[in-house]
Amino acid sequence: MQAERYFGSYARFDTKSKKDAAPLLGADNAVGDAFDIVFLSEEGVSVAWLKNRFDRLVGYFNAEFSRKLHILSARGWTVKAFLSFVAYTDSPEPGQYWGEVAVVCYDPALKEPFSQFEKALSRRLADGVRPDIDLGEQGVDQIVRSGGTWQPKATQPFPEKASGTVILKSRRTFSESLIEQGRKKNKGCYVISWAFLLVLAVGVVLALKSCGAF
Structure with missing residues (x-):
């Protein structure tokens, strides 16, 4: 059985405050942009944060997903995220800015084909398309064989809009x-x-x- 070498999923991130969330609405954090994932210790717990290309922290993941990413990072895997959308929910007070990113993690041996795959993923997200990135081994093999040009046809829908929630940006x-x-x-x-x-x-x-x- 082949060892695990890839993980991909859409994941929610949250922000600390409206002030901290403000940059997410500007051009420095456009839909489709790539983010590094860094780990900060908060009250003895490692929390995964999104860091944009201007070295600004813009959002964080919950404890469970942070733990998952920390394990993959400890293996030496590449761990990256691409902005899918930014939303605002008005309750509870004072409201909350949040969003989702496409998280892509893989063994460094896959760097060359997946670097190409990520470029196409970024472009599709920028166009408002959410490709299904839960690829499985067959999907990973297709990316490797195609040199990164293969893209999944299946897509993921945006979350259903709850009362008091509006998606502020979902395409570039x-x-x-x-x-x-x-x-x-x-x-x-x-x-x-x-x-x-x-x-x-x-x-x-x-x-x-x-x-x-x-």
Whole structure:
């Protein structure tokens, strides 16, 4: 029997406060973005946190899932997460920002094909698609044989919306895509992104003026 070499699952993360959650709504944490997972000791318990590419901690997992990830990390596996959506629930007071990420963990021997797999996974999440990443050995074999180009056809639905809950972002916006291109030194897209934001700002001002705000 072949040894376990992969784990994939969608998992909920929570935030400490509204203030701490604010960056999740901006372009620094776009849907499809990759996050590192780091472990911090809190009251003697190891808690897994999401850290974005700007070294900011943006959310944490519950104790059970943190324990699972800690075990896989201790094996030397690659442990990564990709943002699927951000939500807000208004009760209990004062409300809670939370979300889900696609968590992908694998043996380092699979690094080359899975690096390619992750790129496609990121793009699909950015488009609002949630591929089923509970692959099983057959799925892992297909990724390896294809050099990482194979993607599962099955998808996972978004959670059912509970009363008082709204999904704030579940796909990458046009402006976030332009900003990302600017960060990649695509000068044309960088200029367009600033032009877009300028037009948007002017539109807001005109709308407020028409409403008699000033």
